[in-house]
Amino acid sequence: MNKLKIILITIIFLSFISAQTVFAIGQITEPIIIKDVLRGQEALTTITLLNSEQKEVKYGLRAEGQIADWAVFFSADDTNFENPITEIKMPADQYTNVNVRFKIPDDTPNGEYAGELLVFLASNRELKSEETSVNVSQQIGRDVTITVTDKEIVKLQASFIPLTYDVQQGKPLKIRVLYDNQGNVAVKPDLQLKIIKNSQTVYNAIFPYSESEEAVRAYTNREVSPIEWQTTGQENGNYTAELKVILNGQEIQSYSFKFLIGHFQNSMWIAAVSFLGGGNLAVGWFVIAGMLLVLAITFDILRKNGVNFSKGKLIFNNIRRLF
Known part of the structure; x- marks a missing residue:
């Protein structure tokens, strides 16, 4: 009876050790579903990896299935997608993000394509895609489904964030611009900025999308360079900024907010009131x-x-x- 107990305890202990080995590799396994991607276009996604070991390890990365040749991996800090990777060093007990770019070939027929993104424990020797054999217990996959279409979908949402609602005389009004491209085509929208004081337009200009800026890719978020308006020579007082997003010659979105020019002792309170009004001082009051x-x-x-x-x-x- 005692021998049986010892055997059972040993089996449980070994099972526990084995389980620890299996789960040393971690990846969010929720399926990746990307719909309505145009042939010839790209789609981006991010996978999150976990190293639960107490030491640095190296993970290999690869794609399988129908999307195997479409997927390319990049480190999270490679925002320009210039240096593809097939493996990544994982710090001890840390999460790490990896970006994946899917490039749909121009001749891909409409339809649904399936595959898997695999993360596996890489050996110290050089990895060869055709020869590498990885134990099932040392890899985790994430299902991918991509629907390819020939129908263009243009859907763009912009967010504008003034750096301050109280601008000192001689300092520029700066506005952060963030785009959320919910369509399946890359876009380069223009912006129109109009400044109004006492119902009179004091500034009106169109800011073309910068040639040095990468287009806002399909199904991605991107912050572009902020737009500025110089306040030198302008009177102190209340102003209104009106912004319009222009795409293919058509206005697709507008936004406005109130701001002040000059030195105000209560600038902190004014900014707080504007915040309560969602950027509108009158609504804040x-x-x-x-x-x-x-x-x-x-x-x-x-x-x-x-x-x-x-x-x-x-x-x-x-x-x-x-x-």
């Missing part, structure tokens, strides 16, 4: 007014129920006078 109204009503209800505010009563009366 409206939100604050609504909050004060709710506060006044709450005080009134509490007072009628016999709550004694003592020193707070004076504040309550002042708030009521505002309304």
Whole structure:
């Protein structure tokens, strides 16, 4: 009986050790599904790898199935996709992202194509794609399905983020521009910026998409160079910035926000009010007014129920006078 117990304990222990070896390689295994990719175009995705070992290891990377020849791997810091990789060093007990670019051949028929992205434990010797044999327990795959079409889908969403809503005289108004390309074609949109003060246009210009900028690839996010407007010589006061996204000669999106030029002692508060209004100063003040109204009503209800505010009563009366 004791011998049986010892054998069972040994089996469990060895199984545990084996399980640790299997799960040393980690990869998110949720299937990758990419729809409506044009033939001749590219699609990008990111896979996240995990090394649960307490030492640095090397992972090999490859694709199999119908998409095997379409996939190329790049390190996360290679944002220009210039240096393909087939393996990557994984720091101990760390996650690492790897970018994968799928290039669809020009002669690919419409349809659905399946394959798998494999991550495996690479040996110290040089890897040869045709000769390398990897134990199943030392690799993890992630299913990929790509649907190829010949129908163009143009769908672009832009986000604009002013670096500040309170611009000092002589300093430029800077606006970050982020694109979310939800279509299946790469795009190079232009931007129109109009600056208005007291219902008068003081600046109006179109910023063509920079030739030095890479196009916004299909199904990707990209931040491009910020646009600027110089405030030198402009009067202090309130201004409105109006932005339009222009693609193929057509306006596809517009956005506006309020900002100030000059030195303001309460610039921090002004920025906070603008933030409450989603970048619109007037809406921000409206939100604050609504909050004060709710506060006044709450005080009134509490007072009628016999709550004694003592020193707070004076504040309550002042708030009521505002309304």
